[in-house]
Amino acid sequence: MKIKEAAEIAGVSVRTLHHYDNIGLLKPETKAENGYRLYSKTDLQRLQQILFFRELDFSLADISSILNSPHFDRTDALKKQHALLQLKKKRLESIINTLEKTIAATEENKDMSAKENFEGFDMSKIDEHRKKYADEVKKRYGSTAEFRESSKRTESYTDRDWKDVTEKGNAILAEIGSLMDEGAGSEAVQMEVEKWRAHITESFYTCKIEILAGLGEMYSSDDRFKKNIDKIKTGLAAFLTEAIRIYCKENN
């Protein structure tokens, strides 16, 4: 499905999809030879998720970190979105109520107290809920600061850049794979972990030690990462996790 069709179905602009692609929020599954973005059904499902979150005033950075989180649970998300939408509805009803009171007051030429005039506009309850949800995710998977930095930098990446980054990463992983016999704590492996960390810092965001620790655990616990890494060599994911654990202990 080409971009215009996707945009029309979802009711967003083509520019919006371009933007979401740029910041890495929604990268179409495939890119045709002519450079055209091709959206799949899965992409549209992700887009629906994005729109639900956007309706609830989540920032795109937060949406990004939520959707990309290894702990992301679609069913759970849908339910939390439902709760939040109900809150939003209540707020709206409250505002309508205030408006109706105001109309009544003007018609009867009474006046309302200052506070009464502004009942319902408050957003803090919704904000709180939203923040709580967003924070829950961030604790586990790097803060928004890293995401923002990453988004900013990857925004200007061309297809070529992406390819380079992936290849460079895979090269390091392959090297680590070939060193599995030496043991996770060996100097050679530890040097590669250092390289891996530098690679992340160069390509995405400043990879602080705590972040690296989080990533290390993820590589084994999250299937999406695990599968990709084990594709390079079986057992590599677990080995990498262990190696990073040691690295983080030593460099703390």
Added chain:
Amino acid sequence: MKIKEAAEIAGVSVRTLHHYDNIGLLKPETKAENGYRLYSKTDLQRLQQILFFRELDFSLADISSILNSPHFDRTDALKKQHALLQLKKKRLESIINTLEKTIAATEENKDMSAKENFEGFDMSKIDEHRKKYADEVKKRYGSTAEFRESSKRTESYTDRDWKDVTEKGNAILAEIGSLMDEGAGSEAVQMEVEKWRAHITESFYTCKIEILAGLGEMYSSDDRFKKNIDKIKTGLAAFLTEAIRIYCKENN
């Protein structure tokens, strides 16, 4: 009432009130000697109006032109806001509906059609309504283009600037007042009308002839303007309207 108190009652930030002052959307009734902004009850009522409009995604420029329009009718506005808020509520309910359907579908492992996934997100009905309302006002009272230009320029006005502008305007009006015997079509009066037009262009926005025509009518029909002008000399408002009518005919 000082700015913080006003902000707290309304549930907006102090910065927001600063901003609204800067763009001329909500200028506090009085300014204390020490420069402090002092908000009155009327100011708060206007702020309530602003918040209602903002809730409906009117741009501040549009809100400005609506609230400043001589044709602004508070009761009418409240009713239209009510209608729009109902539309917004319906949209929200529709989104909730889609969300519930999505939850049900995932639980039963069915899948939904692409279109079904995005039902309710559409804003066009609301947008249309809003635009219609905003346009209604703009037709009568200068377009947003003029308002934007005006806002931009007055943003950097200091108190001194405002005083200068007002005084200069009053001087021209006084001159016209003293020429009332010569007749509205006389060369002397027509020259003053030209000056008046230049004054508006210099101080606020490019005063095209059609805009001037609109303003001319307003000076008599709108009491807020009429009163102020007649303060300078009785009958001046009507005289000015007539003089501008002639000017616009001749310069068309």
Added chain:
DNA sequence: TATAAACTATCACGTTACGTAAGGGTCAAT
């Protein structure tokens, strides 16, 4: 089969409604 119409891409600057400091006065209470 050419050619226009419709769609696609990538820059790159513009916009709206404030947020967020920086630097400096004002006022009430201790």
Added chain:
DNA sequence: ATTGACCCTTACGTAACGTGATAGTTTATA
């Protein structure tokens, strides 16, 4: 007399796109 809460202006920063400009593709039609 000082501290802390409040006020001011100035000015740069941000988010989520909008809006061209320029150029390559694809598809419909003459």
